[in-house]
Amino acid sequence: MFFSQAGARPRMWEASPSEHKKWVEVFKACDEENKGCLSRENFKVAVVMLFGYKPSKIEADAVMSSVDPNTSGILLKEFLDIVRKKKEAQLYRNEIRHIFTAFDRHYRGYLTLEDFKKAFKQVAPKLSERIILEVFRFFKK
Numbered sequence: 001m002f003f004s005q006a007g008a009r010p011r012m013w014e015a016s017p018s019e020h021k022k023w024v025e026v027f028k029a030c031d032e033e034n035k036g037c038l039s040r041e042n043f044k045v046a047v048v049m050l051f052g053y054k055p056s057k058i059e060a061d062a063v064m065s066s067v068d069p070n071t072s073g074i075l076l077k078e079f080l081d082i083v084r085k086k087k088e089a090q091l092y093r094n095e096i097r098h099i100f101t102a103f104d105r106h107y108r109g110y111l112t113l114e115d116f117k118k119a120f121k122q123v124a125p126k127l128s129e130r131i132i133l134e135v136f137r138f139f140k141k
Contacts (some may be wrong), residue, residue, distance in 0.1 A: 015084060023083050026050055036058050037073030040064050050083060051090070 103119040
């Protein structure tokens with residue numbers, strides 16, 4: 001992604017109260033034994049409920065390895081943080097996709113150097129052509 005590679009971070013995003021409530025409800029529904037935490041399998045079910053896809057083994061491993069070893073699963077606070085980060089990343093990818101689509105005027109699925117120059121003239125008109133060429137070459141790799 002352009003901004004993450006350039007070193008900038010996406011804006012922090014906060015869930016609405018109704019969305020936060022939904023996340024808590026999903027956690028409670030998936031905490032079948034009322035232990036106050038989610039097992040690996042229950043976490044996968046929660047992700048399906050909230051995001052519509054089953055997490056890969058790699059994603060589940062990463063989440064479970066970040067869990068406090070003194071607990072028997074993902075606590076509500078951890079779950080809410082994971083879901084917020086996933087939602088934030090999802091929104092960020094959508095924003096990047098919209099920006100790209102706006103500059104891909106010929107609907108080719110890629111930007112030519114001319115497309116790139118036109119885009120930068122719109123968003124950063126004082127940027128030198130040399131810098132634009134360097135950025136284009138960097139992302140072309």
